[in-house]
Amino acid sequence: MNVPMYGLLYRAEQRAALFATRPRVDALELVAEHFLDLTAEQRDELDLLRAHFPLTIHALGTSIGSADGLDERYLERIARLIAYARPMWWSDHLAFTRYGGVELGAFAPLPHTQAAVDVVARNAARLRAIVGGVPFALENPAAPFAVAGAEMSPGAFVAAVARAADCSLVLDLENLHADAWNLGTDPDAALAEIPLERVVEVHLAGGRRAADAYADSHDAPVPATTWRLYETVCRRRIPPLTLVERESALPPFEAMLRELDDARSFRNAAREIAA
Amino acid sequence: MIAYQHALTLAVAHGGGSVPGIRDRDVATFAEMAARKRLAALRALLPRTLAALGWTAFERRYRAFAANRMPCGPERYRDEAIAFARSLGEPAGREEARSVAAHGPGRRLALVREGRRITLYLRFRHTSRLRVVRLGR
Numbered sequence: 001m002n003v004p005m006y007g008l009l010y011r012a013e014q015r016a017a018l019f020a021t022r023p024r025v026d027a028l029e030l031v032a033e034h035f036l037d038l039t040a041e042q043r044d045e046l047d048l049l050r051a052h053f054p055l056t057i058h059a060l061g062t063s064i065g066s067a068d069g070l071d072e073r074y075l076e077r078i079a080r081l082i083a084y085a086r087p088m089w090w091s092d093h094l095a096f097t098r099y100g101g102v103e104l105g106a107f108a109p110l111p112h113t114q115a116a117v118d119v120v121a122r123n124a125a126r127l128r129a130i131v132g133g134v135p136f137a138l139e140n141p142a143a144p145f146a147v148a149g150a151e152m153s154p155g156a157f158v159a160a161v162a163r164a165a166d167c168s169l170v171l172d173l174e175n176l177h178a179d180a181w182n183l184g185t186d187p188d189a190a191l192a193e194i195p196l197e198r199v200v201e202v203h204l205a206g207g208r209r210a211a212d213a214y215a216d217s218h219d220a221p222v223p224a225t226t227w228r229l230y231e232t233v234c235r236r237r238i239p240p241l242t243l244v245e246r247e248s249a250l251p252p253f254e255a256m257l258r259e260l261d262d263a264r265s266f267r268n269a270a271r272e273i274a275a
Numbered sequence: 276m277i278a279y280q281h282a283l284t285l286a287v288a289h290g291g292g293s294v295p296g297i298r299d300r301d302v303a304t305f306a307e308m309a310a311r312k313r314l315a316a317l318r319a320l321l322p323r324t325l326a327a328l329g330w331t332a333f334e335r336r337y338r339a340f341a342a343n344r345m346p347c348g349p350e351r352y353r354d355e356a357i358a359f360a361r362s363l364g365e366p367a368g369r370e371e372a373r374s375v376a377a378h379g380p381g382r383r384l385a386l387v388r389e390g391r392r393i394t395l396y397l398r399f400r401h402t403s404r405l406r407v408v409r410l411g412r
Binding site for chain 2: 067108115148174
């Protein structure tokens with residue numbers, strides 16, 4: 001079995017701290033949109049990062065659930081980035097962000113129906129034809145609302161998509177936590193249905209309560225509920241890569257390293273139980 | 276699928292509306308979230324315009340500008356920032372629109388004048404390093 005890795009979402013403003021503490025970070029996730037132009041400056045940064053860390057690329061604009069197909073110009077840029085960065089895999093969100101050429105600017109949920117599964121599978125096939133053979137993974141986003149007419153549960157939908165699109169999964173446990181708060185879904189039931197053998201990456205993050213909702217803002221420490229979900233995952237299967245994602249309100253770097261250490265301790269505990 | 280995605284896109288473009296199977300309140304919240312993301316992106320791209328107008332006026336004028344347009348394409352925030360800054364009809368906006376445009380990957384050469392200072396942005400190829408030459412004080 002490959003050694004599981006523990007990494008961070010890369011933020012350029014933390015570069016110095018990252019290299020000063022490099023042995024404590026196994027891998028980095030890069031936001032594709034920060035490197036899509038492949039300018040000389042971006043290539044320099046990619047050269048530096050890939051020389052020291054295994055990378056994954058996390059995209060925001062694939063819009064894999066668009067019923068009117070994919071933006072092939074966007075995918076061609078992704079393909080160039082991936083050919084240059086040589087990540088272990090790349091990922092985007094199980095949602096749609098574009099329709100009719102209009103960018104919504106946010107992840108809109110898909111209906112949990114067979115028709116949506118078919119759309120994603122069709123788009124995934126086209127995506128592979130353009131981007132090539134680097135493995136592709138889909139992340140469960142937090143849903144701002146539920147779409148009526150569901151034919152299956154949230155976890156079953158993720159499983160059906162992964163099977164039909166034959167792709168890997170990025171499991172964002174904080175998004176499951178947010179969905180439980182906002183939509184009343186059962187994260188344990190979702191975890192029971194999601195095929196963990198397809199999960200290549202787990203995201204840990206924290207959000208904020210705002211009025212009567214929970215925002216998956218990824219700008220706070222990982223909450224206890226999300227750690228509990230992580231423990232559940234580790235007991236079933238240690239994920240190949242666990243990432244702490246902090247998108248804004250960056251804390252001292254040491255605080256993020258401590259969260260990585262906490263994640264490692266769950267791995268160790270799970271191994272002891274297994275032994 | 277198509278009907279849902281079409282209706283939600285229209286609702287986001289118009290700041291709310293009716294989408295079959297979704298509560299109007301949820302649609303309005305989603306549309307507002309999308310608008311706030313666009314606004315945050317433009318604030319980051321146009322810091323000097325933001326400083327010149329102030330936060331309240333920047334948001335008010337941006338919302339008026341954005342009321343009937345939706346960003347398209349991979350450079351949507353940059354394109355929208357340039358169009359918004361130009362639409363203001365004020366020196367700070369015009370100058371910053373040129374500066375943002377100069378940093379676009381498709382641009383090779385741009386001249387930005389701010390008072391007595393002139394900045395020349397040069398890129399010999401799309402992937403080559405951006406060279407910045409400042410003239411004047």
